Amino acid sequence: MVREKETTLYLGPQHPGITGNMMVKLKVQGDTVVSASTHVGYLHRAFEKLIERRNWIQAFTLLCRFCVPEPDPMELTYARAVEDLDNREVPERAKYIRVIVMELARMQSFMLWYAGQAGSAGLYMIPQWSVGDRNYILDLFEDLTGGRIYHMYIWPGGVRRDIPEGWADKTLRTMDYIEKRLDEYNKVLFDNTIFQKRAQGVGIVPKDKAIEWGVVGPVLRGTGIKSDVRIDEPYEVYDKIDFDIPTQEGGDIWARALVRKEEIRQSIRIIRQAITHMPGGAYYNKVSNPMKWTVPAGQAWARTESVRGEIGFHVTSDGGNKPYRVHVKGAAYTHGVTVLEKILPGQNIADVSFILNSLGVCPPEIER
Amino acid sequence: MTDLVKENKLLDAVSQAFKIKGKVIRNRRVEVYADKNMVSSILLFAKKQLGYIHMAHMTCVDWIDQGEFELVYTIYSPIEKITLFVKTRIDRENPEMENIDSIWDQANTYEREMREMFGIEFPGLVGEHDFILEDWDQIPPMRKEFDTHKYSAETFFSRPGREDAKEVRDELSKRSGTIVPDFAKKYSRE
Numbered sequence: 038m039v040r041e042k043e044t045t046l047y048l049g050p051q052h053p054g055i056t057g058n059m060m061v062k063l064k065v066q067g068d069t070v071v072s073a074s075t076h077v078g079y080l081h082r083a084f085e086k087l088i089e090r091r092n093w094i095q096a097f098t099l100l101c102r103f104c105v106p107e108p109d110p111m112e113l114t115y116a117r118a119v120e121d122l123d124n125r126e127v128p129e130r131a132k133y134i135r136v137i138v139m140e141l142a143r144m145q146s147f148m149l150w151y152a153g154q155a156g157s158a159g160l161y162m163i164p165q166w167s168v169g170d171r172n173y174i175l176d177l178f179e180d181l182t183g184g185r186i187y188h189m190y191i192w193p194g195g196v197r198r199d200i201p202e203g204w205a206d207k208t209l210r211t212m213d214y215i216e217k218r219l220d221e222y223n224k225v226l227f228d229n230t231i232f233q234k235r236a237q238g239v240g241i242v243p244k245d246k247a248i249e250w251g252v253v254g255p256v257l258r259g260t261g262i263k264s265d266v267r268i269d270e271p272y273e274v275y276d277k278i279d280f281d282i283p284t285q286e287g288g289d290i291w292a293r294a295l296v297r298k299e300e301i302r303q304s305i306r307i308i309r310q311a312i313t314h315m316p317g318g319a320y321y322n323k324v325s326n327p328m329k330w331t332v333p334a335g336q337a338w339a340r341t342e343s344v345r346g347e348i349g350f351h352v353t354s355d356g357g358n359k360p361y362r363v364h365v366k367g368a369a370y371t372h373g374v375t376v377l378e379k380i381l382p383g384q385n386i387a388d389v390s391f392i393l394n395s396l397g398v399c400p401p402e403i404e405r
Numbered sequence: 406m407t408d409l410v411k412e413n414k415l416l417d418a419v420s421q422a423f424k425i426k427g428k429v430i431r432n433r434r435v436e437v438y439a440d441k442n443m444v445s446s447i448l449l450f451a452k453k454q455l456g457y458i459h460m461a462h463m464t465c466v467d468w469i470d471q472g473e474f475e476l477v478y479t480i481y482s483p484i485e486k487i488t489l490f491v492k493t494r495i496d497r498e499n500p501e502m503e504n505i506d507s508i509w510d511q512a513n514t515y516e517r518e519m520r521e522m523f524g525i526e527f528p529g530l531v532g533e534h535d536f537i538l539e540d541w542d543q544i545p546p547m548r549k550e551f552d553t554h555k556y557s558a559e560t561f562f563s564r565p566g567r568e569d570a571k572e573v574r575d576e577l578s579k580r581s582g583t584i585v586p587d588f589a590k591k592y593s594r595e
Binding site for chain 1: 461465482490504510511513536537539546547551553580
C-alpha cells in the first residue's frame with residue numbers, strides 16, 4: 038500500500054465552488070479530506086460597528102447587506118427586536134405583507150440554492166433556469182419596494198409602502214408559473230442519477246449531535262428533527278396560516294435537498310393564503326420623526342426563520358436615538374465554521390463545494 | 406394571555422439551584438444574572454438537567470461608562486420552546502472569561518471573535534488569533550472607544566483633487582446644464 042503524502046489545499050477565496058468570500062483550508066491525503074478549517078476576513082465591513090453610529094432607521098441600509106442572497110429576514114428580525122423594545126404594535130395588514138415578503142425572499146433564495154447546488158455537481162443547465170426564474174420574483178420585489186435585491190422595506194411598525202395595484206394578482210400568476218416550473222426542476226435535478234449519486238450518503242450531519250452543534254433550518258430538518266421558528270415561536274401571522282414543515286431522515290445532502298424541494302412548495306402555499314386572507318387598513322404604525330426617534334433602554338432578542346435557518350438579532354438600546362449594540366447571528370455562523378469543520382474530514386475534495394452549498398453557508402453572516 | 410407557568414418554573418429551577426436573581430421578561434423569554442465564575446455551571450446545568458441544548462447566541466456589550474463588559478449567553482430548549490439568557494458582567498480592564506467551548510463547540514467561534522473584537526481573554530481557547538481581522542495592531546475595534554472616523558481619516562486617503570468629488574460634479578453640471586449640489590456635505594451626519 039502506498040502511503041500518500043498529506044498536502045494543504047486552499048479552497049477559496051477565489052474559487053467557483055466556494056459560496057462567497059471565504060476560504061476553507063483543507064489538509065488532504067490523495068482525494069480525501071483529513072481536516073478542514075474555515076478562514077474568513079475577506080468581506081469584513083464592520084457593519085455592527087457602523088450601525089452604532091447611525092440612527093435606528095439608518096441601520097436598515099447596512100443590515101440588509103449582511104447576507105446578499107436573502108436580505109429580508111435581516112430587516113424583519115431587526116425590526117421585530119426594535120418593536121419589542123419600543124412596544125410598537127404592527128397593523129394586521131403589515132403582518133400579512135411581511136409574511137408574503139419573507140416567503141418571496143425564501144423562494145428567490147431557494148432559486149439561488151438550486152443554482153449553487155446543481156452547479157457544484159456539474160449540472161450547468163439548472164443555474165441558467167433558476168437564476169432566470171428568480172428574476173420573476175425580483176420583478177415582484179421591484180414593483181413592491183423599488184429595489185430588486187436590497188429592499189429596506191420592512192420598518193419598525195410595519196412596512197414602508199402598501200402593495201401597489203395589481204401586485205397581488207401578478208404575485209399569484211408568478212406563483213402559478215413557478216409551481217409549474219418546479220415539476221421541470223424535479224425532472225432535471227431530482228430525477229437525475231448524477232445528482233442522486235453525488236448527494237446520497239454525502240456530508241452527513243448526525244441527528245443526535247445536530248442541535249448541540251448549532252445546526253438549524255433545512256439542515257436540521259434533513260436529519261429528521263422538526264424544528265422551524267415559524268412554528269416553534271410564531272411571529273407575524275404564521276400561526277394563522279396552514280403549512281407543513283417537511284422533514285427527511287438521513288442528514289445527508291440528498292435529505293437536505295428533498296427538504297428544500299418541498300419547502301419551496303410550502304412557500305407558494307403560504308403566499309397564496311396570505312394574499313387571500315390579507316385584510317385592509319393601515320400598513321404602517323408610523324414612527325414620528327425617524328431622525329430623532331429614540332427607543333427605550335433595554336435588550337431584545339428576536340429570531341426568524343430564513344432559508345438557511347434561524348436568524349437572531351440581539352439588540353441593545355441605551356435609550357438614545359442610535360442602537361447601542363446590534364449583534365446578528367445567522368445560520369452560517371455555525372454551519373460555515375464548526376459544523377463544516379466537523380463533517381468534512383473523510384469526504385472527497387470534489388464534494389467540498391457540494392457540501393458547502395447544501396449547508397447554506399453565507400460568509401458575510403460569519404464576519405459581518 | 407398565558408400565565409407564564411413554564412417560564413416561572415424555569416426561573417425557579419435556575420435561581421434556586423444557584424441562588425441567583427433573574428426575571429421572566431415575557432412569554433418564552435427568561436433571563437438570569439450571574440457572577441462570571443458561575444456561568445459555565447449554569448449553562449451546563451441548563452443543558453444537561455433542563456434540556457436547553459441549543460446555544461443560539463453569545464454576545465458582548467461594552468458598557469464603557471460603567472467600566473464593564475456584559476456577556477449574554479442565549480440558550481434555547483427545543484422541548485419547552487423557551488429562550489434563557491444568562492447574563493454576566495466582567496471588568497473592562499484585563500477582561501477574562503471562562504471558556505465554554507467544552508459545553509458547546511460552536512462557542513469557540515464566538516469566543517475567538519470576542520477575543521479579537523473586544524480583547525476578552527478566554528483561558529484555554531484554541532484557535533488562531535486572527536479570525537476576521539488581519540495584522541491588527543490597534544485597540545480591539547468593537548470597543549466603544551475605538552473611533553472609526555479617526556481611524557479611517559488616518560489610514561485611508563482620497564485621491565488628490567477628489568476629496569469632495571468636485572470635478573465629477575462639475576462634469577455632471579456641464580452635461581446636464583443644472584448645478585449638482587455637494588450631496589455628501591448636504592446630507593453629512595457631522
